[in-house]
Amino acid sequence: MNKAFNRGGLIQKMHNTSVWDVIVIGGGATGLGIALDSITRGYKTLLLERADFAKGTSSRSTKLVHGGVRYLAQGNINLVKEALYERGLMLNNASHLVSRQSFIIPTYKWWDHFIYTIGLKIYDVLSGKLSFGKSISIRKTETIERLQTLRTRKLKGGVVYYDGLFDDSRLAINMAQTCIEKGAVVLNHFRVLALLKDTDSCITGVRAVDEETGKTYKFDANAVINATGVFTDDILKMDDPAAQNKIRPSQGIHLVLDKSFLPGKHAIMVPKTDDGRVLFLVPWHNRAVLGTTDTLLDSHSLEPKAREEEIDFIIKTANRYLTKSVTKGDVLSVFAGLRPLAAPKDKSEKTKEISRSHKIIVSKSGLVTITGGKWTTYRKMAEDTINKVIELGKLPKALCKTKGLHIHGANGTLDKSDHLYIYGSDYKEIQKLIKKHPDLGERLHPGLEFLKAEVLWAVRYEMARTIEDVLARRVRVLFLDAKAAIEIAPKVARILANELNKDDLWEKQQISDFIKVARNYLIQASSHNAWSS
Numbered sequence: 275m276n277k278a279f280n281r282g283g284l285i286q287k288m289h290n291t292s293v294w295d296v297i298v299i300g301g302g303a304t305g306l307g308i309a310l311d312s313i314t315r316g317y318k319t320l321l322l323e324r325a326d327f328a329k330g331t332s333s334r335s336t337k338l339v340h341g342g343v344r345y346l347a348q349g350n351i352n353l354v355k356e357a358l359y360e361r362g363l364m365l366n367n368a369s370h371l372v373s374r375q376s377f378i379i380p381t382y383k384w385w386d387h388f389i390y391t392i393g394l395k396i397y398d399v400l401s402g403k404l405s406f407g408k409s410i411s412i413r414k415t416e417t418i419e420r421l422q423t424l425r426t427r428k429l430k431g432g433v434v435y436y437d438g439l440f441d442d443s444r445l446a447i448n449m450a451q452t453c454i455e456k457g458a459v460v461l462n463h464f465r466v467l468a469l470l471k472d473t474d475s476c477i478t479g480v481r482a483v484d485e486e487t488g489k490t491y492k493f494d495a496n497a498v499i500n501a502t503g504v505f506t507d508d509i510l511k512m513d514d515p516a517a518q519n520k521i522r523p524s525q526g527i528h529l530v531l532d533k534s535f536l537p538g539k540h541a542i543m544v545p546k547t548d549d550g551r552v553l554f555l556v557p558w559h560n561r562a563v564l565g566t567t568d569t570l571l572d573s574h575s576l577e578p579k580a581r582e583e584e585i586d587f588i589i590k591t592a593n594r595y596l597t598k599s600v601t602k603g604d605v606l607s608v609f610a611g612l613r614p615l616a617a618p619k620d621k622s623e624k625t626k627e628i629s630r631s632h633k634i635i636v637s638k639s640g641l642v643t644i645t646g647g648k649w650t651t652y653r654k655m656a657e658d659t660i661n662k663v664i665e666l667g668k669l670p671k672a673l674c675k676t677k678g679l680h681i682h683g684a685n686g687t688l689d690k691s692d693h694l695y696i697y698g699s700d701y702k703e704i705q706k707l708i709k710k711h712p713d714l715g716e717r718l719h720p721g722l723e724f725l726k727a728e729v730l731w732a733v734r735y736e737m738a739r740t741i742e743d744v745l746a747r748r749v750r751v752l753f754l755d756a757k758a759a760i761e762i763a764p765k766v767a768r769i770l771a772n773e774l775n776k777d778d779l780w781e782k783q784q785i786s787d788f789i790k791v792a793r794n795y796l797i798q799a800s801s802h803n804a805w806s807s
């Protein structure tokens with residue numbers, strides 16, 4: 275059990291270091307990956323996250339650990355090869371959260387069938403020794419057998435291939451735990467307000483505020499790394515108010531439906547939607563996740579909202595493929611995420627054509643910024659970033675150690691029919707907790723599998739500080755069933771208040787704050803917001 279993962283204790287520990295080797299701004303996949311790379315090379319590492327770990331894009335992905343079949347179609351072989359390699363490492367290193375998943379591309383033209391079969395053979399070859407399974411071409415009858423809700427009119431057959439599926443924000447939490455276990459200080463609800471500089475205008479640290487207490491701190495560091503995703507430009511402007519925007523946010527939304535829409539174990543990949551993108555229908559935590567879209571935006575926010583037309587687009591596309599008709603009333607949750615894409619050089623450049631590989635920028639002040647990439651390649655992005663910091667002479671040389679590094683909880687042997695499998699090696703500890711206090715074995719909601727014990731666990735051992743921290747990123751109810759999440763908010767608030775020693779007023783405020791956020795995940799509310807914005 276990880277008793278070190280305690281915010282108060284970490285703030286105490288923070289005072290023991292006068293100069294950090296590395297300060298990471300941002301606690302998404304990229305920042306946490308960098309903190310992990312840094313601490314395991316032996317550097318004194320501090321990570322500051324303004325909200326919660328994975329509050330941004332890193333909890334809002336399509337849940338794929340993948341090479342990117344669509345990048346293959348674009349001929350981006352190196353990007354695919356790199357991601358397939360990282361996919362294999364992720365399965366080894368976080369085996370409790372990453373699993374092999376079969377995808378079927380239903381084909382309606384023989385030519386398409388042929389092309390996808392060949393393309394996916396190349397995908398297999400590129401994955402080399404870290405293959406997730408051989409792709410195969412299947413007949414119409416077998417396609418229908420595997421995908422019971424697939425429309426069969428004009429269906430020719432299917433192409434099966436394998437990729438990975440994961441729980442994104444739980445991996446982020448487990449990465450934060452691993453960082454702490456290795457000696458780093460990583461803090462959520464701690465926002466960077468400004469960059470500190472010396473008389474030569476070189477970065478020497480950051481000024482940050484503890485959002486819980488309002489207390490501000492100054493931290494000195496040899497290297498400061500900006501890993502803030504769609505917030506990259508905000509930090510770059512702290513460095514140089516005249517800096518050009520490097521990021522253009524592109525929104526992608528997902529709808530979550532009941533499992534009956536995708537009852538089997540296979541996922542569906544629609545290779546070409548009306549706007550030339552791919553659409554995934556993926557079985558996830560006993561529900562079906564459908565997405566995504568690609569909508570260029572002019573602004574970013576921590577809580578982006580799905581637009582009416584994006585919701586309609588996914589429903590319309592899904593209904594072309596599924597026999598069970600999807601309506602807005604079927605949507606259990608809708609969530610939106612923002613891709614931190616490199617800003618197009620000219621207005622004609624479409625987002626899907628912009629490179630999705632990562633980029634490291636070194637500012638004149640010495641600030642190191644990492645942008646782009648994807649969840650699957652977080653480890654390589656981190657390795658490249660720390661290598662760059664070493665190359666700049668800000669850190670003594672040390673080799674990367676994360677290729678075979680197990681993430682907290684890694685244990686792939688648990689039975690996945692028990693939803694608690696995602697806790698991996700912590701599973702036993704949660705069971706012990708329930709044995710000691712049987713009331714913790716109660717479900718939070720009659721229609722949900724999640725238990726009271728999971729909330730307690732999230733607060734005690736996973737640094738959850740708010741209802742949203744619990745229900746969005748640790749116990750993923752908000753993403754799976756937003757209405758149920760709102761219904762259980764008071765129960766969760768009670769457990770939090772008890773554990774954190776808070777009063778009734780705090781509890782009430784928590785419930786009201788959570789409901790405000792959770793409404794964005796309800797389709798009526800998000801449609802309303804879209805209309806009124």
Ligand SMILES: Cc1cc2nc3c(=O)[nH]c(=O)nc-3n(C[C@H](O)[C@H](O)[C@H](O)COP(=O)(O)OP(=O)(O)OC[C@H]3O[C@@H](n4cnc5c(N)ncnc54)[C@H](O)[C@@H]3O)c2cc1C
Pocket residue numbers: 299300301302303304305322323324325326327328329330331332333334335336337338339340464465466467501502503504505524525526527566567576610611612613614646647648649650651
């Ligand atoms: C719709 C969609 C689907 C995707 N699907 C997949 C997929 O299936 N598989 C895959 O591999 N990749 C996928 N991706 C890509 C992947 O999710 C992202 O590349 C990744 O999550 C980006 O992580 P990040 O850490 O860079 O950004 P974020 O997760 O956004 O993290 C940045 C963090 O910085 C924090 N921050 C900002 N300002 C400050 C400050 N001043 N002080 C402190 N902290 C600050 C924010 O609060 C935030 O938590 C998808 C992306 C999108 C948008």
